[in-house]
């Protein structure tokens with residue numbers, strides 16, 4: 681298989697298995713308590729912080745120097761910030777109490793997750809161009825990060841007793857853009873070292889924006905005591921340990 685084919689496959693697996701896994705967990709356990717929900721959303725955000733700071737940025741700096749890496753990071757944050765301005769602000773949580781709005785809420789949450797899966801895919805695709813191990817490790821970390829997101833989009837559906845098939849179909853669909861992002865990341869990053877450094881930096885900036893703008897605030901909104909913050913710290917630690925165990929560096 682070509683590296684572009686591999687990137688698309690790893691992206692699809694990380695996206696779909698992650699969010700679908702979250703959907704399955706929610707079918708088994710139903711709606712988690714606020715304590716659990718805030719912890720796992722924080723955990724998901726913590727993994728992102730670790731990937732951005734300890735995997736994507738160092739790899740980008742090493743490829744073409746700190747200047748290109750930072751340029752990519754700033755571009756990624758600005759692009760996502762702009763998209764956030766022109767589209768309705770979509771959070772991972774639905775705080776709607778009216779049951780007729782739950783399906784719509786789940787669709788919006790799913791759309792938000794699907795959109796932010798694009799840069800996560802770009803990271804995986806560009807990562808695989810950098811090295812197989814690095815890209816595959818990113819795929820595992822992103823997959824793990826996606827599980828709480830699958831859970832977040834399923835929770836409102838289950839409150840209106842949507843069928844299991846609907847949950848499966850929606851969580852699968854939300855994971856698909858990761859494959860598209862990975863294809864784009866592999867194609868863009870394959871041009872040159874600078875293009876690769878820019879792509880990794882771009883993905884890092886986009887992910888940093890989403891984490892600070894959506895995941896962490898949502899985790900804090902539901903917190904009981906410091907559950908959100910402990911979740912974030914746990915996610916950072918697990919992200920660093922896993923990337924070391926997976927031999928990404």
Ligand SMILES: [Zn+2]
Pocket residue numbers: 796797800825826829
């Ligand atoms: Zn995500």
